[in-house]
Amino acid sequence: MSYQPKTGQRCSCRKGVQRDNCPNCEGTGMVIDFAAIRAQPIEIKNFRVSIVASLGPHLQFFSDSQDVQPIKEDIGADAEGYDSFFVATKDGDYTEVWGMSGIIPYRSKLVTRLIPKEQSK
C-alpha cells in the first residue's frame, strides 16, 4: 500500500533504470509532492495516515511484544492488525498513538493514527 501525492510536474529523469531509481518521482515519472506528504496527514477511509518520517520526536516507538500487547489491550479493536506503535503519553494517558504494520520503522512506512481519532483543529 502506498500513497504518493504528485505535484503534476513531469520528472526530468529518463525512462528506464534512471527512472526506476529516481528519488524525485519514485519511478512514476511525475514528481512526488514530498512537501504535501510532510505537511498534512492524508485521510483515507476515515483514518489519518502518515509516514514514519513525518512523525514527531515526542513519540516513542514500541515493537517488542511485551510492550505492544498492553497497548493493544488498552486501545482495543482499533489497534488490531498493527504490529508496532508510536506512542505519546501524558499523566499516564495516551495523547497520541500511531499503529504500524511490521516492526522495522522505515522512514517511508505508512502509519495510521489511532489516537486521537479525530483531527484536533
Ligand SMILES: [Zn+2]
Ligand atoms: Zn524521476
